[in-house]
Amino acid sequence: MDTAPPREYTVNGAGLRSAPAVPLARALSRRHPPLLQRSIRYHRPRAPFCGVGFCTGCLVRVNGIPNVRACTYEPRSGDRIRTENAWPSSRFDLLGLLDVIFPHGIDTLHGFRRPRMVVPWYHRVVRQLAGYGKLPTPGPAATPPPGELVDRPVVIVGAGRTGRWVGEQLNARGVRALLLDRRAPTQPEPALEIRSRTTVAFLPPPAGTTGRRFRLVATQPGSSALMVRAESVVVASGGYDTSLLFPGNDRPGVLTADGTLALSGDHGAPPFTHAVVVGGGQRAAAMLDRFGEAVDAVVAPGAIEPQVTARATNLGVPLYPRTIIARANGHRRVRSVLLASRGRGASFEVPVDAVVLAHRRLPNNQLLFQAGARMSWRSIPGGYYPELDPAGRTSVPGLFAYGTVAGGAGAPADASTLAECVVTNAGPWPDPSPSIVEEMPNELDGYYREFLDRPRGRGKTIACACEDVLLEEVEEASRAGFRGIEVVKRYTSLGTGLCQGRYCLPDALLLLAILEGRTPPEVGYIRQRPPVVPVTLGALAELPEPAPESAA
């Protein structure tokens, strides 16, 4: 039992206390997610969405440091925490009027050009109003801790179930791997060397570095950065629950299944009293298992699997397969959802205070893209997976993928084959053929085709929550002849926010494929730019520079 004293701190001046190791967002979630943020352009109310440190729904200022993610930050006694990006408060923000005055959005691409002499003033004002938070409060210059140089034969990125399993298999073969994980530590694993709360990026991209070691930079908030060198890297970074497009899709109370689990903790109550769960598969079934008492309906864009039907029937929860979410109503939180059966069925309203997105889980594949591994599009669930040989080897020598990120269900059955291959580093490296070839259309394809054809009524549909880009702006860009995700990104700023496209890109690829009449791979992909968590320049400057290695 944890006997450490509770943490005492203030949030906007009000005293709070919470148990140690409880993230701030969870400590503030009573019956619904706390309203902590306002959006960048329209100052729309925002609350924790992903719960795992990727989105921009929970940024707060801690002791003068802006943009700390409340869903992963564990408060310490004496912390002074403030919400920002709103005046006078995140609950009542005067600039929230922009959302009302511009119900169809602000045309920043064509507006604010006249009269010419006022343009510099526009720019100054917009710069003041936009952006996340203010610069850090100047304090006594802190000397950044010196960086570390770490050499290991193998680095495993991800210390979840599959990453730890690979680590144990390597241990059994006498190879001690370093595991890097972005989450807080869970149970102690004395047999494994795990560095938690660590974000990883390849430095530089190792494509074509046959026979040389990988270089990774690993950063930890408030701590020193690591320069890690390794012969082999196993990416076991898991997956995440994605977003969905509908009017009001950014309202506080719309959150992912990941977010629901994070805000509830291991055994806590969910951050809602009545929810609609979106999804008809395994993830929706898991939500029913855990939070069934507080679920009022299960809605799926396509079919609902028998495992969900069985659970919902036991709980008396109504099922709505092949149903469109026409709108989430509410302002500072969800009050109800408007649903409509696909095929132009009648719409009906369900009073709920949350929408839990559990319809589509995608791999955390950003590192594989960075490393230059060859990737294949998998139409179900609609995402990119690495091309692998049976041992888990990617097209980049020394780089492996395992578990959910590799396209498997995460079962650790083949970890020993992979570990054997990592240890022997045996060549020749294969030319892995595309491991996944699926011609089935994604069920969201038909869903979005209908959704785009429907009158949308009131309410903004947010295509990119970090940058407040509207679906209509993406449609307009497409109508104007901009083709391909990279060009649309530059035109609209979709995908350029702090989440680096994790939540907007999967839907944008499907949408642009429909709008352009092409396949998602033809629509392209954006360059992955690490890191998605703020790192001080001081910490990076303190990284040791390893001696150059000679090419093999």
Ligand code: FES
């Ligand atoms: S809810 Fe904290 S980053 Fe998404």
